[in-house]
Amino acid sequence: MPQFRALRLGQSVILLGLAGVLAGKVLGGSIGFYINPSLAGLTLAAAIGLVPIGLAAGWAAWRGPPPGHGPADAATRPGPARWLIAGVLVIPLAIGLLPPRPLDSAALTGRSVNSGGAGPASGAAGPAAAGDPRARTIFDWVRAFQQAAGPAPLASQPVDVTGFVYRDPAGPAPDADYWTVARFTVTCCAADASGVALTVRSPGAASLPADSWVHVVGTLGLETREGETRPVVFADQVTRIPPPADPYLYP
Amino acid sequence: MDLSATVASFQTFTTVFLGIILEAFPFLLLGVVLSAAVQVLIREETLRRLAPQSRLGGVLVGSLLGLLFPMCECGAVPLTRRLLGKGVPLAVGVPFILASPAVNPVVIASTYIAFGGRLDIVGGRVALSILIAAFVGLVLSYHPVPREMLAALPVPAPHPPIPRPVRHQLGEVLVHAADETFDMGRYLVLGGALAAAVQAFVPQTALLGIGQGPVVSVLVMMALAALLSICSTVDAFVALSFAGTFSTGALLGFLVFGPMVDIKSTLMFASTFRRRVVALMLILVAQAVFLLCVTINLHLE
Numbered sequence: 240m241p242q243f244r245a246l247r248l249g250q251s252v253i254l255l256g257l258a259g260v261l262a263g264k265v266l267g268g269s270i271g272f273y274i275n276p277s278l279a280g281l282t283l284a285a286a287i288g289l290v291p292i293g294l295a296a297g298w299a300a301w302r303g304p305p306p307g308h309g310p311a312d313a314a315t316r317p318g319p320a321r322w323l324i325a326g327v328l329v330i331p332l333a334i335g336l337l338p339p340r341p342l343d344s345a346a347l348t349g350r351s352v353n354s355g356g357a358g359p360a361s362g363a364a365g366p367a368a369a370g371d372p373r374a375r376t377i378f379d380w381v382r383a384f385q386q387a388a389g390p391a392p393l394a395s396q397p398v399d400v401t402g403f404v405y406r407d408p409a410g411p412a413p414d415a416d417y418w419t420v421a422r423f424t425v426t427c428c429a430a431d432a433s434g435v436a437l438t439v440r441s442p443g444a445a446s447l448p449a450d451s452w453v454h455v456v457g458t459l460g461l462e463t464r465e466g467e468t469r470p471v472v473f474a475d476q477v478t479r480i481p482p483p484a485d486p487y488l489y490p
Numbered sequence: 491m492d493l494s495a496t497v498a499s500f501q502t503f504t505t506v507f508l509g510i511i512l513e514a515f516p517f518l519l520l521g522v523v524l525s526a527a528v529q530v531l532i533r534e535e536t537l538r539r540l541a542p543q544s545r546l547g548g549v550l551v552g553s554l555l556g557l558l559f560p561m562c563e564c565g566a567v568p569l570t571r572r573l574l575g576k577g578v579p580l581a582v583g584v585p586f587i588l589a590s591p592a593v594n595p596v597v598i599a600s601t602y603i604a605f606g607g608r609l610d611i612v613g614g615r616v617a618l619s620i621l622i623a624a625f626v627g628l629v630l631s632y633h634p635v636p637r638e639m640l641a642a643l644p645v646p647a648p649h650p651p652i653p654r655p656v657r658h659q660l661g662e663v664l665v666h667a668a669d670e671t672f673d674m675g676r677y678l679v680l681g682g683a684l685a686a687a688v689q690a691f692v693p694q695t696a697l698l699g700i701g702q703g704p705v706v707s708v709l710v711m712m713a714l715a716a717l718l719s720i721c722s723t724v725d726a727f728v729a730l731s732f733a734g735t736f737s738t739g740a741l742l743g744f745l746v747f748g749p750m751v752d753i754k755s756t757l758m759f760a761s762t763f764r765r766r767v768v769a770l771m772l773i774l775v776a777q778a779v780f781l782l783c784v785t786i787n788l789h790l791e
Contacts, residue, residue: 250668257515264512273509285516288523292671295664327676330683331511334504342505345498350694426727429509430689431720433728 246321247300253328254293260335261286269339271485274428341486342423342432343450344405352407352421352434353381354470372396372459377422378488380459380470381435390470394461398437398472401454401480404447405436418444420455420472425487432487441474454478499690507686510754511679513721514564518678519671521565525572526666530659534576541578545631548581549624555582556590563591563722563755568674571762574640581631587759588775589623591722591749592616601745604726610738611745614786618746622778626771639767641760677761681754685719688753692717704787707740708780715748722749739787747779 261282264270270279372393375383377400384390405421421436439455447453457474542548556566566587574583591597593616605611633639700710720728729744736744749755751772759768 250672254668254671261512261515264508270512272505273512278513281516282512285519288516288519289671292664292667295661296668298661299665299668324672324676327679328672330679331508334508335511337504340501340505342502343498345495346502346505346690348693427721427723428513429506430513430685430718431725431728432506 243304244300246325247296249322249325251293251297251300253325253332254289254296256332257328257335258286258289258293260332261289264335264339267339268484271487272339272341272429275425275489276485277489278427341482342429343403344421346423346432347405347421347434348408350434352405352419352436354419354436354438373399376400376488377402377420377437378424378435378490380437384470389468390459390461391468393459393470396459398455398457398459400437400472401452401483402436403452403482403486404449405434406449416440416442416444417471418447420453423487424490426490435488437470437472439472439474439477441477444477447477447479452480452482454480503686503690506689507682510682510686510719514678514682514754517564518568518674519667521568522667522670522674523663524565525568526663526670528569528572528576529666530663532576537573537576537578541582545581545628548579548631549585549627552582552585552627553589553593553620553623555586556592556594559590559594563587563749563758564674564678566590567677567755567758567762568670574762579631580633580636580639581627583627584630584771585623585627587762588626588750588771589619591755592619592746593623597722597726597749600723601726604730611741614738614742615745618742618779618782619749622746622750622775622782625778626774629774630767630771639763641762641764674758674761677757678754681719681752681757684753684757685717688717702736704737704739705784707736708743708783708787711736711740711744712747712776712779712783715744716752718748719752719754720748725749737787738790739783739785742786743779743783746783747776750775750779 264273265279265283265286270276270282274282375398380393380398380400383393387393400420402420402422405419407419418439418441419436420439421434423432423434425432437455439457440460441457454477455472455474456476456478457472460471460473461468462471463469542551559566559569570583570587574580598612598616601615602612630639694714698710698714700706715725718728725748726745729741756768756772759771763771
């Protein structure tokens with residue numbers, strides 16, 4: 240019964256291929272583009288678990304249909320539906336072989352980007368504002384703004400963050416000196432990614448291409464617009480850097 | 491939308507899709523292996539003897555079973571499907587499949603952490619999930635011929651009466667697991683692809699902009715939960731980003747409805763129940779979540 244054997248063989252190839260994709264993402268160093276790297280062990284375990292299952296399907300192909308199966312049995316005479324079922328798992332296999340890419344500006348468009356927002360002109364700093372301000376990530380800054388109900392208590396602290404250049408379509412025109420340095424936070428996988436961002440003011444910002452990674456050093460300033468105090472990083476230095484291996488923040 | 495924007499959205503799609511697959515596959519595989527072990531190693535009579543006999547006992551056990559088996563829907567569906575196929579009553583299986591993604595220790599802990607100990611959210615999530623799962627399980631358990639509600643399962647060869655060597659049993663479990671991986675994996679893949687497409691091509695702000703009132707906000711958050719298909723273990727952290735803008739009732743709508751009904755789990759349900767039964771479950775769950783959460787918005791805020 241060649242059909243039975245072909246289906247089992249196909250299953251075996253797809254399962255072992257998926258094991259390869261899962262293990263490749265973890266060992267190839269791009270797992271951080273997709274999930275929180277602290278969960279990579281589970282993905283690797285799944286890759287290892289798929290190997291005996293894939294081998295068992297291969298073994299079933301080699302052995303042929305088990306004795307006692309009637310000719311009408313679905314397992315011995317695979318209809319088109321069963322081939323289609325096997326085909327669906329080719330999708331993650333194929334997409335998994337595309338070159339890995341982290342989320343970028345395109346994913347931020349249409350999402351609510353959290354920049355800690357505006358607040359009153361004064362307030363008290365929360366626990367997230369403790370410690371060296373230079374060690375804070377963009378996420379830490381945004382959280383500190385939220386705890387303090389606004390950026391005011393954190394004014395004139397030194398800023399030292401990395402992120403990618405994001406131009407908010409709803410924001411100021413690209414030739415202005417204002418732009419946004421953004422980062423994604425991912426708790427579990429890329430499906431739960433949400434954006435955090437800081438507004439930056441630096442001369443010649445228009446020459447920075449969107450999605451390029453930058454290291455921003457400067458001071459936190461305040462600007463009042465529409466009656467609300469907003470945080471703005473006055474940049475002393477903006478350096479282009481290569482994209483990091485773990486592009487997201489994993490709080 | 492011009493071509494470069496479409497290409498960029500497609501890249502978002504592939505990254506989110508692979509994120510869902512890489513994240514969910516370990517849990518799917520765990521469910522598949524457990525289900526294959528149940529199929530090959532546990533006899534129907536044993537399960538029938540263990541399952542509670544009364545309806546109320548059944549729905550109670552079913553909705554609380556998640557506390558013992560912390561599984562998200564990717565693992566719970568294949569296991570429940572096999573248990574139902576082996577004669578475990580619907581009164582147990584339906585509440586388990588609906589409640590266990592939310593009512594389990596991992597999710598309760600993550601909700602508690604995300605909301606910094608807001609007991610109205612944590613307690614509300616657990617209580618509403620149990621209540622609604624038990625209600626839907628109770629309704630479905632009144633069907634005169636429960637087997638008619640189940641989708642056809644691929645039935646393997648009957649057990650030979652003679653005891654077989656362990657080596658063969660292990661091989662059988664693994665070949666079963668291969669079939670089950672394809673059978674359940676297709677729902678995960680299709681559901682994950684749909685959810686990733688929504689994330690890549692439909693702006694979230696469009697949905698959130700629809701409304702904020704005590705009634706509409708619940709609908710918006712329920713729709714968002716169903717469309718995003720985020721794993722219940724972390725959805726609390728996503729809900730947190732809406733905590734500033736949405737009422738308690740709307741947040742509970744997101745946290746209770748999402749684990750029970752989303753694109754991914756609905757497709758997986760179709761592997762277990764007939765389509766009309768899946769539709770009935772969705773309608774019952776949606777009505778119950780909507781009514782309870784609007785009531786919370788109007789009377790308890």
